[in-house]
Amino acid sequence: MDRGLWLSNKDDKDKLDIRELIKTKGLPGAIKHYVGNSQIWRSFFRHSLEDTPKTRMQTVISNVFLHLHPAKVKRHAPLFKFTWCMGGITFFTFLVLTITGVSLMFYYHPNVRDAYWDMKGLENHVPFGLLLRNLHRWGAHLMVITVWFHMFRVFMTGSYKPPREFNWVIGVVLLVFTLLLSFTGYLLPWDQLGFWAVTVGTNMARSTPGLGHEGPFGELLGMTAYNDIRFALLGGSMVGGNALLRAYIWHCIGLPLIVSIFLIVHFWRIRKDGGISGKL
Numbered sequence: 001m002d003r004g005l006w007l008s009n010k011d012d013k014d015k016l017d018i019r020e021l022i023k024t025k026g027l028p029g030a031i032k033h034y035v036g037n038s039q040i041w042r043s044f045f046r047h048s049l050e051d052t053p054k055t056r057m058q059t060v061i062s063n064v065f066l067h068l069h070p071a072k073v074k075r076h077a078p079l080f081k082f083t084w085c086m087g088g089i090t091f092f093t094f095l096v097l098t099i100t101g102v103s104l105m106f107y108y109h110p111n112v113r114d115a116y117w118d119m120k121g122l123e124n125h126v127p128f129g130l131l132l133r134n135l136h137r138w139g140a141h142l143m144v145i146t147v148w149f150h151m152f153r154v155f156m157t158g159s160y161k162p163p164r165e166f167n168w169v170i171g172v173v174l175l176v177f178t179l180l181l182s183f184t185g186y187l188l189p190w191d192q193l194g195f196w197a198v199t200v201g202t203n204m205a206r207s208t209p210g211l212g213h214e215g216p217f218g219e220l221l222g223m224t225a226y227n228d229i230r231f232a233l234l235g236g237s238m239v240g241g242n243a244l245l246r247a248y249i250w251h252c253i254g255l256p257l258i259v260s261i262f263l264i265v266h267f268w269r270i271r272k273d274g275g276i277s278g279k280l
């Protein structure tokens with residue numbers, strides 16, 4: 001848009017002489033001018049579209065999607081060799097897992113009778129079902145791997161140091177919840193692998209300090225096999241239908257919601273801490 005024709009709100013735009021405009025700008029120029037200064041156009045595009053550093057910045061900050069990105073980044077920040085893009089790839093896999101996970105929910109019943117056969121049916125009878133399942137399963141493996149690499153990168157570039165120490169702690173919480181998402185998802189196919197992995201994993205919860213009936217101070221605090229943390233996780237004293245339902249609800253609702261909230265805080269903190277950390 002021609003910046004010279006961008007009128008301020010105070011200008012009396014309607015009273016511009018159309019004949020004079022056509023004379024000076026020609027018909028296309030006059031139409032461009034009128035459209036560009038119309039109320040409808042300006043309610044969408046609130047600034048000039050001229051390519052200057054200022055209007056580029058205005059474009060980013062006045063758009064609901066673009067404003068999620070900073071208007072300015074440090075030169076080294078988008079370099080692959082600095083971040084390895086591991087945080088970005090972890091976030092991307094989280095989005096892929098959310099979309100494929102919701103799609104999987106259409107074919108799955110969280111009960112002992114149906115769960116395993118739902119997965120087999122999905123693989124063998126649903127078009128692209130095997131692909132959908134594998135995208136979710138391999139995506140989950142990838143997210144666990146990339147989140148560790150991201151943490152390693154942050155450590156190696158010293159990005160955990162002040163003022164980013166708070167975001168490091170948010171990151172640790174994200175790591176734990178990523179692992180919990182992976183763990184709860186493991187049980188859902190109700191196959192031998194998942195069943196025994198969760199049996200072993202939840203048996204470890206018996207030894208939780210204070211909260212497990214075999215852990216330090218557990219007995220002192222009145223913990224038994226029927227009221228401790230393992231009992232709460234499984235909805236009983238062994239891996240069965242209740243455990244499957246609990247894993248399903250945590251996996252599909254509780255944990256993704258918690259991760260989303262912490263991700264918002266994580267990204268917000270990056271901006272508040274001055275963007276990606278500087279070079280070492």
Ligand code: HEM
Binds near residue numbers: 083151164270276
């Ligand atoms: C679900 C898991 C996570 C996601 C999606 C995520 C995402 C991101 C993204 C996109 C960035 C921008 C820079 C980059 O891509 O490297 C970032 C930066 C950061 N992350 Fe994470 N992150 C996660 C987990 C973690 C963990 C486990 C830690 C550490 C314990 C951590 C600590 C940090 C810190 C300190 C920064 C700022 C780095 C800097 O300024 O150079 N994050 N994160």
